[in-house]
Amino acid sequence: MRKIIKFTTDYVGYVVKGGPKFYAWLGFLGIFVLFWMYGNYMQWTEGMIVTGLTDQVSWGLYLANFVFLVGVAAGAVTVVFPAYVYKHKALHEVAVLGEMLAIAAVVMCLLFVFNHMGRPDRVWHMLPYIGIFNWPNSMLTWDVLVLSVYLVLNVVGGFYFLYMKYTDQKLNKLFYMPIIYIAIVWALSIHTVTGFLLNTMPARPLWHTGMMPIRFIITAFAAGPSLIIIVFLTIRKNTKLWIKDEAINMLSQIIVWCLGIALFLTLSEVVTDLYHPTEHSAGLEYLMLGHNGLNRLVPWFWSSLAMMVVAFVMLLFPSVRKNHNKLVVACVLAFVGIWIEKGMGLLIPGSIPSPIGEFTEYYPTLLEIFNSIGNWAIGFIVLTVLLKGAIGILLGDIKYAKE
Amino acid sequence: MTDKKAPKNNPDIEQTSTCDTTEPSEKNKETESVSPSRRGFIKQMGGLSVASLMGTAALLTHSDDAEANTTWAEWFQGNYRLMTDEEKEQAIARLERRYTSEFGKQVTVDGTPAQEGVLFGYALNIQKCIGCRRCVKACVEENNQSRGDKQEIEWIRVLKMEKGEFTIDKMNDGYPGGYGIQVGGNAYSAAGVVLEGEHYYEPKKVPESDSFYFPIACMQCEKPPCVKVCPVRTTYREPDGIVVVDYNWCIGCRMCIGACPYWARRFNWGEPNLSSKDMNPKTHYLGNRPRMKGVVEKCTFCIQRTRKGRYPACVEVCPVGARKFGNLLDPDSEVRRVLARKRMFRLKADANTYPKFFYFID
Numbered sequence: 001m002r003k004i005i006k007f008t009t010d011y012v013g014y015v016v017k018g019g020p021k022f023y024a025w026l027g028f029l030g031i032f033v034l035f036w037m038y039g040n041y042m043q044w045t046e047g048m049i050v051t052g053l054t055d056q057v058s059w060g061l062y063l064a065n066f067v068f069l070v071g072v073a074a075g076a077v078t079v080v081f082p083a084y085v086y087k088h089k090a091l092h093e094v095a096v097l098g099e100m101l102a103i104a105a106v107v108m109c110l111l112f113v114f115n116h117m118g119r120p121d122r123v124w125h126m127l128p129y130i131g132i133f134n135w136p137n138s139m140l141t142w143d144v145l146v147l148s149v150y151l152v153l154n155v156v157g158g159f160y161f162l163y164m165k166y167t168d169q170k171l172n173k174l175f176y177m178p179i180i181y182i183a184i185v186w187a188l189s190i191h192t193v194t195g196f197l198l199n200t201m202p203a204r205p206l207w208h209t210g211m212m213p214i215r216f217i218i219t220a221f222a223a224g225p226s227l228i229i230i231v232f233l234t235i236r237k238n239t240k241l242w243i244k245d246e247a248i249n250m251l252s253q254i255i256v257w258c259l260g261i262a263l264f265l266t267l268s269e270v271v272t273d274l275y276h277p278t279e280h281s282a283g284l285e286y287l288m289l290g291h292n293g294l295n296r297l298v299p300w301f302w303s304s305l306a307m308m309v310v311a312f313v314m315l316l317f318p319s320v321r322k323n324h325n326k327l328v329v330a331c332v333l334a335f336v337g338i339w340i341e342k343g344m345g346l347l348i349p350g351s352i353p354s355p356i357g358e359f360t361e362y363y364p365t366l367l368e369i370f371n372s373i374g375n376w377a378i379g380f381i382v383l384t385v386l387l388k389g390a391i392g393i394l395l396g397d398i399k400y401a402k403e
Numbered sequence: 404m405t406d407k408k409a410p411k412n413n414p415d416i417e418q419t420s421t422c423d424t425t426e427p428s429e430k431n432k433e434t435e436s437v438s439p440s441r442r443g444f445i446k447q448m449g450g451l452s453v454a455s456l457m458g459t460a461a462l463l464t465h466s467d468d469a470e471a472n473t474t475w476a477e478w479f480q481g482n483y484r485l486m487t488d489e490e491k492e493q494a495i496a497r498l499e500r501r502y503t504s505e506f507g508k509q510v511t512v513d514g515t516p517a518q519e520g521v522l523f524g525y526a527l528n529i530q531k532c533i534g535c536r537r538c539v540k541a542c543v544e545e546n547n548q549s550r551g552d553k554q555e556i557e558w559i560r561v562l563k564m565e566k567g568e569f570t571i572d573k574m575n576d577g578y579p580g581g582y583g584i585q586v587g588g589n590a591y592s593a594a595g596v597v598l599e600g601e602h603y604y605e606p607k608k609v610p611e612s613d614s615f616y617f618p619i620a621c622m623q624c625e626k627p628p629c630v631k632v633c634p635v636r637t638t639y640r641e642p643d644g645i646v647v648v649d650y651n652w653c654i655g656c657r658m659c660i661g662a663c664p665y666w667a668r669r670f671n672w673g674e675p676n677l678s679s680k681d682m683n684p685k686t687h688y689l690g691n692r693p694r695m696k697g698v699v700e701k702c703t704f705c706i707q708r709t710r711k712g713r714y715p716a717c718v719e720v721c722p723v724g725a726r727k728f729g730n731l732l733d734p735d736s737e738v739r740r741v742l743a744r745k746r747m748f749r750l751k752a753d754a755n756t757y758p759k760f761f762y763f764i765d
Binding site: 046047048049051053054055056058059116117118119120121122123125126131132133134137138139140141144200201202203204350351354355356357358 | 478482485553554560562599600601602619628631632633634635636637652653654655656657658660661662663664665666668669670671672673674696697698699754
């Protein structure tokens with residue numbers, strides 16, 4: 001017990017202390033949190049009327065970010081899977097960082113869900129026994145289930161590993177390995193269920209396709225490692241932890257494969273829907289070409305496609321993958337491109353046209369944007385702190401000292 | 404915010420011979436019998452549960468405190484469907500107290516359950532509808548929807564469907580041209596999708612000669628997609644077939660809005676705007692009682708009326724008798740007779756939702 005208390009105090013003591021760069025970074029994120037506080041206060045008191053959502057487009061920026069971040073959380077498995085299944089040495093050394101990223105991503109998911117809810121004060125209505133958990137009927141309850149279990153798996157797996165490292169004990173493989181393997185499969189489940197959440201609604205033809213879960217997973221496995229590469233290179237630059245080139249090479253190869261498949265799936269969908277467009281293709285047509293002058297999403301679609309294609313082509317060249325300056329550019333393009341694809345490119349046109357054929361454009365309000373950026377900022381604060389602690393333990397900066 | 408362009412005025416009806424307002428049958432008689440003993444009842448129940456303790460406290464103390472206690476008790480209450488009869492009485496008494504003080508007039512909240520042997524159904528004659536939208540207005544007045552520019556909620560929307568135009572000079576229009584017209588000519592027009600109509604029309608007079616009208620509202624599906632997706636079962640199908648929402652249990656996730664193929668559900672994006680003057684004080688817990696911000700609402704076949712043997716407000720007001728309502732299990736009911744004799748269809752039958760809202764033509 002004393003060990004655990006010591007671990008906690010050492011850990012907290014370590015993560016709150018840092019150099020000027022560290023504080024500047026947190027301060028920078030903190031500015032967005034101030035806007036976030038204002039935005040949330042307004043939404044709490046006035047209701048969701050402060051957002052740009054309407055009865056026609058009732059799911060917007062919040063849910064779009066949620067869907068994307070579930071993908072980022074699932075994408076963390078691209079570190080854990082090669083590390084433990086293929087015994088990839090370089091990734092094995094830093095696998096715990098992937099788990100920390102997953103935790104931060106799930107935290108952001110939860111923040112976005114709370115923003116999306118009209119009555120966040122009533123969230124307890126979903127708790128089994130106290131409230132009603134409409135499981136297995138409601139796909140949303142599946143999503144809650146898989147996400148919270150994924151969070152627990154990563155917190156337990158990640159911090160168990162860190163604690164054992166801290167106390168210099170050997171991992172209990174019988175306890176640890178099952179958690180890792182379950183978490184790997186579970187990562188697939190979270191994004192599959194998010195896909196099902198959308199595509200089980202025949203009322204929304206754009207989403208009603210069996211391709212949704214695989215497209216989600218494939219794009220997640222491109223966006224997730226893109227972020228991880230950026231994070232890894234930042235860590236290499238700013239800390240003493242040297243993440244090996246092999247780790248980054250492995251990840252960039254995963255990205256290029258997944259981006260290629262993602263583009264292929266997009267092509268398949270476009271051809272299927274638009275060769276002979278039916279009523280059910282109206283959402284995709286609106287997204288790609290606009291509708292009678294309503295074309296707010298058109299530039300988003302094409303810029304997303306361009307970013308993904310450019311990233312894919314760049315990453316095909318080993319010279320780009322090896323040159324980390326160019327690699328970062330490709331990663332940013334892939335990450336942003338997929339963020340657009342899942343938000344402006346998928347979630348919003350799902351509601352346009354409405355089930356009775358009405359085209360309504362959606363304009364997120366400033367407060368909605370404050371809240372969304374704020375959620376990201378909080379997520380990055382969590383990520384920074386978690387990574388700092390994990391790196392400290394991996395480097396041996398924090399160690400259990402016997403008195 | 405919602406229904407931004409919702410029409411505000413009701414155009415005058417062009418008086419035509421089809422405007423025969425049919426006299427409703429015996430079912431339309433007012434059979435109001437609200438029991439006055441609910442208040443007394445809750446006083447006796449005090450001390451049985453946390454909620455009732457709070458309710459009692461609310462009765463004994465005054466003003467702001469009372470309201471605060473009522474609100475807390477309301478916040479802690481369970482799902483209406485699963486409440487015991489006592490809890491339902493308490494919840495209703497709490498609401499009556501709150502609404503009465505909020506709106507400054509005596510408000511009743513009814514809890515009449517579904518009657519045995521009743522399955523409500525609706526039939527609408529699209530041949531007769533003239534698009535006057537009196538049903539929309541009557542619905543809003545009856546059901547306490549939010550009104551005003553900031554948030555205007557209407558459960559019924561009337562789609563104006565334009566009749567096609569075919570002319571000789573369009574004969575050579577088409578795509579791709581040159582190799583013979585593969586797509587084009589007269590019958591090809593890029594009119595909307597799914598339902599080729601629009602619901603913001605504002606003509607001087609209805610009906611317009613180039614259009615017909617197609618009213619929509621909640622279809623009260625026998626297989627409602629909205630019910631299946633609700634994570635907390637706040638929306639459910641009652642035994643008499645009405646799909647209802649417990650506004651106090653709704654978490655505002657809007658899954659149901661996504662799942663509804665008929666765009667029947669509305670969301671209270673902000674605090675509903677309902678003045679004391681406009682408020683209809685005869686309410687039902689699952690129907691027209693005032694809503695709060697952040698919850699979903701929709702047509703309930705005027706549950707507060709129909710469970711007491713009255714017609715829905717839209718049926719009563721329709722000047723051309725296009726709207727028919729009744730018990731689908733009663734072979735002599737109007738709606739059954741319509742279904743037996745007329746050519747009818749359900750909207751979006753491909754969605755497999757089995758609406759109890761039928762469209763018919765003479």
